[in-house]
Structure formats: C-alpha cells, structure tokens
Amino acid sequence: MDTRKVAWHEAQWLNEPPRVDIDGEHLVVATASNGDFWRKTSYGFIHDNGHALLAPLPNGSAVEITYEARFEAQFDQAGVMVRVDERTWVKAGVEFADGLPQLGAVATREYSDWSLAPAPDWTGLPITLRASRSGDALTIRARKGEGPWQLVRVTPLAPDAVASAGPFCCSPQRAGLEVRFTRFVVGPADGSLHGGGLP
Template sequence: MKVADISQGTWLNEPEMVKASAEGLFVTAKNHSDFWRTTSYGFIHNSGHALLNEFPQNTSVEASWVLDYDQQFDQAGLMIWSDEENWIKAGVEYADGAPQLGAVVTREVSDWSVAPVTDWMHKEVHLRMSRQDDALTIRARCAGPWQLVRVAPLDPQRSWQAGLHLASPTRSGLTVRFTSRAVGPRDASLHD
C-alpha cells in the first residue's frame, strides 16, 4: 500500500468543517447527514459526506480514524460511489448503544449488516476495500489482524469512486479525526 494525501479528493456533499493538521484530517459532519435508500425506513437520504477519488479495477483503498463518537447513528469509514442508487459504505456506526462494525450495500435499495465492536472505542480503526472483477471485499481491524466484514457484488461495468466517509443523521457536532489513507493493488486472495 502507498500512503496517499488524506485530504485529496472531491467532496460529495461538503461537510460542516474540514481542518488538516499533523494529527490528521478533522471533519465535522452536518446535522441530519446520511446515506440510505428506502429499505425498512421508507426514506431516501443522499446527504452524507464522502471525499472521493477514482477507484479503478484491481485496486484497494484503506483508511484509519479514531473511534471516539457515541451518539445514535454517528458513523465513519469508507464509501465507494457510482451514483445515488449504487454505492457501498462501510465502517463503524454507533447504533443501539454500541459501536457496530458493518456495511450498507445499495443497489437501488439499501441492505445493512452490523456486528458490535465495543472494545474498539477510543482506538484507531483501520478499514480496507479491495475491488476485483465483480466483487468488493471489505476488511477491518483494530490493534489486531484483518477480519472479513463483507464480500459484496460490484458491477464491473460502472465507474466507481472511493474515499473517506462520515455522517451524523441525528445531531450536529460530530467531528471525526481521520489519521491515514492509502491506495494500492487489490488483495491477493479472498482468504489468507
């Protein structure tokens, strides 16, 4: 993996505030920001924040951030984006009283999967998305080995962008400190 400029890219929905420092990229989400399409909730939201760069075939992107948020539906991680009906976000979302590692896969409607990671609070989280052929492999870690989060279908005929993601559906004031971004070749295999 090659370290990349953490602040490089184009914002899909400008956040409230962005500040770069030696400690990382501090980003404050706007109130009521989110990405979701229809399933169960019945609404469509395309107001979350993503700092996007090209995401070509057979490449990967990684990001890290400090998990220090604890309000309902606060979230940070990575997103890949084609258009409003085709995107995937993954990371840690605070839901139902705990930080939850998961992903939302959207192909016209959204599909959400989560698992609690309570011991990750106040630590640096690392997330990796690897694109190969018709699939996206999502892995995460926190002071340990990579663990598989999800393997999701990805239309190879579409153009995709990838980058840092955050949103705050229920409040104002969420600031996330992103600590790194890296890009490189796709993972060598699905299973190590």
Template sequence: MTAAAESDAWRHTSYGFVHDTENALIAPFSPGWAMEVEYTAAFSELFDQAGLFIRARDDVWVKAATEFSDGQLSAGAVVTHGRSDWSLSPASDWLGKRVLIRASWSGGAITIRGGIAGEPLRLLRVLPFEDADSVEAGPLVCAPTRAGLVVPFHAWRVTAADASLHGQ
C-alpha cells in the same frame, strides 16, 4: 472530518426515506486496487458513523463503516443497488480506538475488512460489484441524529487489491 447535522446515506428499505447527505471525500477507485481509511472511532450518539464510502451512481454505492447503534459500536456495511441493505456485527472493543476499514476490489467483488489498526483485520462483507465508469471512494462521516460529530482521520491509502479472500 466534521459531519453535517442530520447527514446520512440510505435508500428506501424499511424506513421509506432517501438520505443522500453523507459527508465523503472521494477519489477515483478501480478494480485491482484496495482503499483503506484509518480513524479514531470515538462515538457516543445514536448512528454516529465513519468509514469508507464507494459510489458508482446515486443509487449504487457502498458504505463500509463503524456505527454507534443500540448502545454499542458495530462494524458493517450498507450496500445499495436502488434500495439499501444493512449488515453489522458487534465491535465494542474498537470504541475509542484507531480503526482501519479496507475495501478490496477484484474479480467482480468488493471485500470489506476492518479492525483495530495494527491488528489482524476481520472479514466484514463480500459483495458483488461489477466494473463501472467513474467509481469513486474515500473517507466518510455521518451524524444522522445530531450536529458536532468530529472524526479524526489518520490515513487514507490506495494499495494493491487482496490476493485472495482468505489468508489475510
């Protein structure tokens, strides 16, 4: 996927602006299911990002992704209910590697996990997410500060939701 220049998803918090220009290929997503994407996280510019986008409405969505910021690759999520929040943790060892991001929806929550494809995934976020009509999800790329970001995606899957929060 190629990111459009200055593309991003964000609403209000801290920066004061609304960006609804993410590049996402989305399909129906329902409770009881998980969605995964695999891609190569070869980023070099500020805020280069790729991962999984989940949209219920224009002002209710989740971006679960890896992102290059402050000189390193991080993994995390932006959760938006009118206003966005942002959580991340270092994932420098994922840079240049094939990454898997997984969102599992069950019990009124979405559990986000990520890691290097083929290795154990780590828990990135658990967030409340109620059933809603027309929820869609799929691969995402954004390049808020430049043009020309191309991210190779290797897989996009829908599987059964995780059986439990722990023991994955």
C-alpha cells in the same frame, strides 16, 4: 500497482462538511446535522447528504482508511465509502447503534441493505477499513489498532463500473461528530478473498 498515499486535496468532497481542518498529516472533520446515506429499505426515505471524500477506485485496486472518533449519539458513523452513483454504493465502518459501537456495512443497489455485529471493544482505538475491488466483487475488511483483519462483507460490483472511494462520516441524529482521519492510501487489490492489507 504501487501503494501510495492519497493527499487530502487530491480527492473530491461529496457534501463537504461544515468544518474541515488539516492537522499535520491528518484530516479532522465535524459533521453537519441529519446527514446520512440510505435508500428506501424499511425506513422509506432516501438520504444522500452524508460526507465522503472520494478518489478513483479502478478495478484491481484497493483503498484503506484509518480514523479515530468518539461515537456517542445513535447512528454516529465513519469509515470507507465506495460509490458509483446515488443508487449504487457501499459504506462500511463503525456505527453507534442501540447503545454500543457496531461494525457493519450498507450495500446499496437501488435499495440499501444493512448488516451489523457488536464491536464494544473497538472504542478508543484507531480503526482501519479496507475495500478491495477485484473482478465482480468488492471485499470489505476492518481491524482495530494493529489487530488482525476481520472480513466484514463481500458484495457484487460490476467489473466495468466507474467507482470512487474514500473516507466518509455522518451523524443522522446530531451535528458535530468529530472524526480524525489519519490515513488514506490506495494500492493493488487483494490476491485472494482471505488476504491482508496494504503496507
């Protein structure tokens, strides 16, 4: 499988944002208010109204998303989403929580779970998220700027599941988070659990 750029118009919006602009090769998005992706756990609610731009992600492939954003309000977030349906999905990226940027992921199979690690030095840098699908696993990695890849999460994904993936963003506490997505590429899955990224 060759690595290729996904044109913004090739993918389909799940909950199109109120503002979407094409700036050269970049996609600039401004979020609606109170958007989020979450199912049940601890909070007791179901939110499925964040913004995601999705293209097919068959088994044996990977997707990388690069973006820039200024996170200022509680739970501002952006990154990559891999989605089977409203009950089965993963989102991963940087989220502003408890006063600082955090690198983490939410894996949802009927119920959401959430893992975070502080990432204060990721502010002001391009952020790249990579989701690699191989066999029964989805492996999430991230890096800031041109730095090394960091493993974020390994989570199950059924080999025969029909999934799609792409950039996502939302801002549960406000409207108007602006995210500039600069790269959306797909290619072959990683050759090993501890691997690199797409060229």
